[in-house]
Amino acid sequence: MAIRLARPWDADNVAAMHGRCSEESRYERYFAPVSQWREDQLRRLSGGHRGATLVAIIDSGDIVGLGNVFPEQPEGQRTAEIAVIVEDSWQGQGLGTSLLQHLIALARRMDFEEVAALVLATNTRMIRMLENTGLAWTQQTDAELGPTIVRMTAPLM
Numbered sequence: 001m002a003i004r005l006a007r008p009w010d011a012d013n014v015a016a017m018h019g020r021c022s023e024e025s026r027y028e029r030y031f032a033p034v035s036q037w038r039e040d041q042l043r044r045l046s047g048g049h050r051g052a053t054l055v056a057i058i059d060s061g062d063i064v065g066l067g068n069v070f071p072e073q074p075e076g077q078r079t080a081e082i083a084v085i086v087e088d089s090w091q092g093q094g095l096g097t098s099l100l101q102h103l104i105a106l107a108r109r110m111d112f113e114e115v116a117a118l119v120l121a122t123n124t125r126m127i128r129m130l131e132n133t134g135l136a137w138t139q140q141t142d143a144e145l146g147p148t149i150v151r152m153t154a155p156l157m
Contacts, residue, residue: 001095003102006053006066014055021090029085030124031149051080052106056095064090067099069106072116079153080112084126096129101112104133108156116153118145127152 006014018026022026052069055063065086072079086096107115115135119126127150129136135154142151 001054001058001064003056003065003098006055010063011060012057014066016064017063017087018085020087020089021085025085025088026058026093028120028126029083031118031120034078035067052110054099054102054106056086056090056099065095065099067103068101069110071112071116072156077111078113079116080107080110080114081118082107084118091125096126097132100129100133104135104156110157114155116151116152119150119152128153 051068054067054069056065056067059062065084067082067084069080069082070078072081084096084099084103086099093131104115117126119130119131121141127139131154133154135156137152137154139150139152141147142149145151
């Protein structure tokens with residue numbers, strides 16, 4: 001397995017991975033039924049944002065995991081938001097943790113001061129993965145997001 005920066009021509013493979021993910025996995029990542037993800041992901045894969053997208057590729061060439069790191073605010077450079085989705089059949093094997101570690105390293109190289117992740121409060125697997133990265137995470141709810149989503153932040157310094 002390899003983790004690398006996504007390229008524009010990965011878009012169809014990324015779409016196929018999302019198609020293999022359960023509705024629950026897609027909901028845990030996007031907090032809504034996924035119908036608009038493709039435009040957003042295509043823009044990110046094409047470099048149309050100030051962050052980076054990583055893909056995890058197995059020997060067959062299939063993408064089985066995806067991670068994003070990007071400024072939390074459009075003009076911000078202090079906080080990087082990170083997010084991960086892993087195909088269901090690859091969950092529980094350390095791939096999500098590996099993607100998170102790569103995203104955190106990227107955020108450091110991009111000179112962000114902290115990372116943030118928005119996580120469903122019921123997504124204890126993701127919360128536990130974040131807490132196991134070695135960073136000092138704090139959790140808070142956000143009035144705009146409501147009680148079902150937790151905003152986790154950790155300093156990178």
